[in-house]
Amino acid sequence: MKRLCAFLPLLTLALATPSFASHSWGGYHWARTSTPFTLQLLNNMSSAEWSGFLSLVSADWSKSSVLHTNIMSGTGGGNCRAKAGTVQICNRKYGFNGWLGLAQIWISGNHITQATVKVNDSYFYTTSYNNANAKRHVLCQEVGHTFGLNHQSFSGSDSCMDDVNGLFDQAYVSPNAHDYEQLVTIYNSHTDSSATVAQLLTGAASYEEGTDVPANFGRPVGTGRVPEVLFVRELPDGRKIFTHVVPAPVGNPDER
Ligand SMILES: [Zn+2]
Ligand SMILES: [Zn+2]
Secondary structure (H helix, E strand, O other), X not given: OHHHHHHHHHHHHHHHHHHHHOOEOOOOEEOOXXXXXXXXXXXXXXXXXXXXXXXXXXXXXXXXXXXXXXEEEOOOOOOOOEEOOEEEEEEEOOOOOOEEEEEEEEEEOOEEEEEEEEEEHHHHOOOOOOOHHHHHHHHHHHHHHOOOEOOOOOOOOOOOOOOOOOOOXXXXXXXXXXXXXXXXXXXXXXXXXXXXXXXXXXXXXXXXXXXXOHHHOOEEOOOOOOOOOEEEEEOOOOOEEEEEEEEOOOOOHHHO
16 A cells, blocks of 8 residues: 555556647747747727626636737627737627536648637527626637646636636636646747747738537537547638637527
């Protein structure tokens, strides 16, 4: 028994390593010429409540040593059109279509070029989901995906990047230490010769529209989650759009 106990820390370490290693998704990251860098979160929220959650989420992620998030007025309009170099963030009643939140991330090569985050008020204003912890958890997770972070899903993770546990739990509304460590792993590895991240908001960038309709998310990536939580769509010009989903059962949960 003694021998077993001595072995346990090593075993724990070995078990922890695989999930830790896969905690970024695909190695995708914002190109930037120096680290730390600032990422603009564009606030298209229609309510003071959601703007409040965005402030908390931005402050949480900005504790990172490698990236800072800055909230600016949104320019995405009702459809949350993406703007190069930034993350547009929106809430709206998108319908009872199977998701509480989604992050859509445009990829060119290995680099993230723009992203949108949407939270679904159709669900969040039902009695089943009208919960401050759930709203903050989903927003925190989707914003985390736009940095290149994947899930950490194990009981006791106490991370908003957990897609299995803690939706309504106050312990799961913020990133945990491993999330910040993973950001260091992603963004301290190298810098790029040119940037995809917009350090400032310039007027000239064009806009692109994503989709909030699940049928248009593309093919499932095969994360092993049921229902699937990550989809990819290839664009004709070689770029890809990944869609991270926090799923919910289709239909109004209050009418079940
Ligand atoms: Zn790079
Ligand atoms: Zn997720």
